[in-house]
Amino acid sequence: METLGYLMDGFAVALAPHNLMFALLGAFLGTLIGALPGLGPANGVAILIPLAFTLGLQPETALIMLTSVYAGAMYGGRISSILLNIPGDEPAMMTCLDGYPMAQKGKAAEALAISAVASFMGSLIATIGLILLAPLLADFALTFGPAEYFALFLLAFATLGGITGKNPVKTVVAACIGLMIATVGIDTTGVQRYTFNVLELYEGVDFIIAIVGLFAISELLFFIEDKAGGGKEKMTVNKLTLSWKDIREIMPSSIRGGILGFIAGVLPGAGASLGSFIGYTLEKKIVGKKGYFGQGDPRGVAGPEAGNNGASSGALVPMLTLGVPGSGTTAVLLALLISLNITPGPLMFTQNADIVWGVIAALLIGNFLLLVLNIPLVGIFVKLLSVPPMYLLPIVTMIAFVGIYSISNTTFDLYFMVAFGVAGYVLRKLEIPLVPVILGLLLGPEMEKNLRHAMDISDGDWTVLWNSGLAIGLWVFAGLGLILPYIVGPILRRRMKVATGTGGPESD
Amino acid sequence: MTFNDRIFGVLMIVLAVAYGWGASQFPVPFGGSEAVGPETFPYLLAVVLGLSSLYLIVRPDPDNAWPWSRTGIELVIAVVVLLLYTALLQPLGFIISTTLAVGTLCWRMGASLPKAYVTGAVAGVVVFLIFNYALGLALPLGLLSFLEVG
Numbered sequence: 006m007e008t009l010g011y012l013m014d015g016f017a018v019a020l021a022p023h024n025l026m027f028a029l030l031g032a033f034l035g036t037l038i039g040a041l042p043g044l045g046p047a048n049g050v051a052i053l054i055p056l057a058f059t060l061g062l063q064p065e066t067a068l069i070m071l072t073s074v075y076a077g078a079m080y081g082g083r084i085s086s087i088l089l090n091i092p093g094d095e096p097a098m099m100t101c102l103d104g105y106p107m108a109q110k111g112k113a114a115e116a117l118a119i120s121a122v123a124s125f126m127g128s129l130i131a132t133i134g135l136i137l138l139a140p141l142l143a144d145f146a147l148t149f150g151p152a153e154y155f156a157l158f159l160l161a162f163a164t165l166g167g168i169t170g171k172n173p174v175k176t177v178v179a180a181c182i183g184l185m186i187a188t189v190g191i192d193t194t195g196v197q198r199y200t201f202n203v204l205e206l207y208e209g210v211d212f213i214i215a216i217v218g219l220f221a222i223s224e225l226l227f228f229i230e231d232k233a234g235g236g237k238e239k240m241t242v243n244k245l246t247l248s249w250k251d252i253r254e255i256m257p258s259s260i261r262g263g264i265l266g267f268i269a270g271v272l273p274g275a276g277a278s279l280g281s282f283i284g285y286t287l288e289k290k291i292v293g294k295k296g297y298f299g300q301g302d303p304r305g306v307a308g309p310e311a312g313n314n315g316a317s318s319g320a321l322v323p324m325l326t327l328g329v330p331g332s333g334t335t336a337v338l339l340a341l342l343i344s345l346n347i348t349p350g351p352l353m354f355t356q357n358a359d360i361v362w363g364v365i366a367a368l369l370i371g372n373f374l375l376l377v378l379n380i381p382l383v384g385i386f387v388k389l390l391s392v393p394p395m396y397l398l399p400i401v402t403m404i405a406f407v408g409i410y411s412i413s414n415t416t417f418d419l420y421f422m423v424a425f426g427v428a429g430y431v432l433r434k435l436e437i438p439l440v441p442v443i444l445g446l447l448l449g450p451e452m453e454k455n456l457r458h459a460m461d462i463s464d465g466d467w468t469v470l471w472n473s474g475l476a477i478g479l480w481v482f483a484g485l486g487l488i489l490p491y492i493v494g495p496i497l498r499r500r501m502k503v504a505t506g507t508g509g510p511e512s513d
Numbered sequence: 514m515t516f517n518d519r520i521f522g523v524l525m526i527v528l529a530v531a532y533g534w535g536a537s538q539f540p541v542p543f544g545g546s547e548a549v550g551p552e553t554f555p556y557l558l559a560v561v562l563g564l565s566s567l568y569l570i571v572r573p574d575p576d577n578a579w580p581w582s583r584t585g586i587e588l589v590i591a592v593v594v595l596l597l598y599t600a601l602l603q604p605l606g607f608i609i610s611t612t613l614a615v616g617t618l619c620w621r622m623g624a625s626l627p628k629a630y631v632t633g634a635v636a637g638v639v640v641f642l643i644f645n646y647a648l649g650l651a652l653p654l655g656l657l658s659f660l661e662v663g
Contacts, residue, residue, distance in 0.1 A: 403615050
């Protein structure tokens with residue numbers, strides 16, 4: 006009941022007119038960001054962070070807006086999956102399988118509407134799950150000492166690649182690079198580390214500059230390399246003829262997908278890609294021969310789409326309760342929290358209860374807004390999809406410049422951002438994942454702080470790090486997170502490949 | 514071909530050694546040394562990075578091709594445009610530098626010349642107006658500062 010009271014307070018925050026307005030704006034921008042090629046959700050949220058500061062928004066307003074962007078981006082991803090057979094981001098991949106064939110059959114409007122309803126159901130289920138699970142987990146997390154936190158951070162890095170990840174060692178390398186960058190600056194004892202006497206480095210590297218550079222600028226370079234400036238052929242959208250019966254038919258698929266997705270989102274190392282993949286395969290199994298999966302079965306759109314959205318809300322659970330994000334986009338949201346001077350983790354539920362519950366309520370409201378926005382306004386989003394990337398990406402880059410410039414009004418930061426962009430391009434070419442770099446940047450200071458606390462308590466005895474049952478458990482899971490991709494990874498990856506390989510006739 | 518990961522691995526080992534050496538040069542913090550000093554965490558990182566880079570050298574992944582030819586030049590052009598954009602942002606002002614930078618990028622990505630620079634100019638003016646008047650953030654006017662309304 007206590008939770009319900011908090012939730013009501015949360016609604017009071019989220020329903021304040023200006024918060025509602027920013028939620029709407031965020032939902033709209035988010036859908037746009039998700040739909041446009043070359044602007045993933047992490048990238049989009051990152052570019053908007055400096056702008057949220059420029060606007061001088063209250064912490065809860067900024068967080069509500071960007072959470073809506075996050076939710077919206079998940080909705081938007083499906084538009085390009087269905088109409089162009091290009092997934093906006095990785096989890097949207099499975100939506101292509103039946104969504105694109107549906108569009109080819111002239112049922113694009115139905116596919117879009119079904120996916121909107123399924124997304125809504127997935128997010129709704131997962132948000133309810135979040136409301137139930139988060140306070141419990143936060144209470145549990147209060148028992149964590151510094152040693153447990155240190156192990157938890159290791160677990161976060163180890164599972165970041167996910168069990169479908171390719172090369173866990175590259176995740177480790179990426180995490181080290183991020184953590185190393187995080188050590189630049191004056192540390193807690195007042196010692197200058199790796200500043201090379203450059204004044205701008207004394208306060209360390211601003212992770213927002215790093216994030217925007219790594220994502221936005223490297224994306225521009227990749228588009229130039231792929232010569233993808235022209236964009237793809239646009240699919241025409243027919244007039245919507247969707248009956249209640251159709252919606253009823255996809256409901257079981259959406260509910261199953263949503264629950265599975267939520268679980269996949271909460272668990273470290275699973276993530277939204279796996280959520281939508283499981284959602285799809287399960288649907289295929291349950292429906293069996295009666296379905297026509299791969300040829301435009303509506304349930305094949307609903308299952309993965311609900312799974313994808315469920316997972317993205319589920320991923321907020323570890324981020325909010327433990328301060329440990331499980332995906333790129335939640336890492337960016339964590340960046341926002343840290344820059345708002347809010348320490349994420351169990352204490353946030355007591356110290357910043359209004360913000361946490363405001364955000365959770367905003368997630369619920371945002372979902373309704375998105376459903377309402379998405380069905381009638383889908384035409385506008387489709388029009389925007391036809392803006393070729395050759396105009397879009399330079400403008401996005403310019404907005405990234407403006408955002409970073411607005412933080413400190415110096416060009417030093419901009420040079421830094423370009424450098425990070427080039428580095429991001431090189432790392433992506435080497436298949437070194439960027440998310441661990443960012444997570445390293447974000448978690449580095451906390452990780453070192455917890456290591457110091459643990460060692461101070463034990464008087465320099467290193468065994469304190471694996472002295473409690475909980476800590477040992479976390480270490481074991483971290484170890485599994487690194488080893489499992491070698492054992493289970495190839496099998497899962499092959500299956501996902503087989504599934505998507507048979508998708509569209511021109512899937513790329 | 515597995516050069517990429519090997520070269521990267523070697524570079525990262527060099528980084529790890531340099532980083533670890535850097536940590537050994539930190540002055541002892543005021544108040545004497547503690548169990549975990551400023552250098553402990555960096556040492557850990559250097560060791561982990563060194564070992565994992567070694568693994569990359571021993572078991573590298575297959576290479577992705579680098580864009581040497583023309584595409585490579587396009588990439589260099591794009592980076593140079595971004596650097597020039599940064600350098601000229603304050604002297605030329607936001608609108609002019611944005612027109613040039615966004616225009617050039619659009620053009621190099623395949624838009625026709627007039628369309629590209631018109632896009633750049635429109636984007637620059639619109640963003641400038643939004644930021645200066647709606648959001649109250651002063652972007653530099655540069656050469657156009659004579660337009661400033663007192």
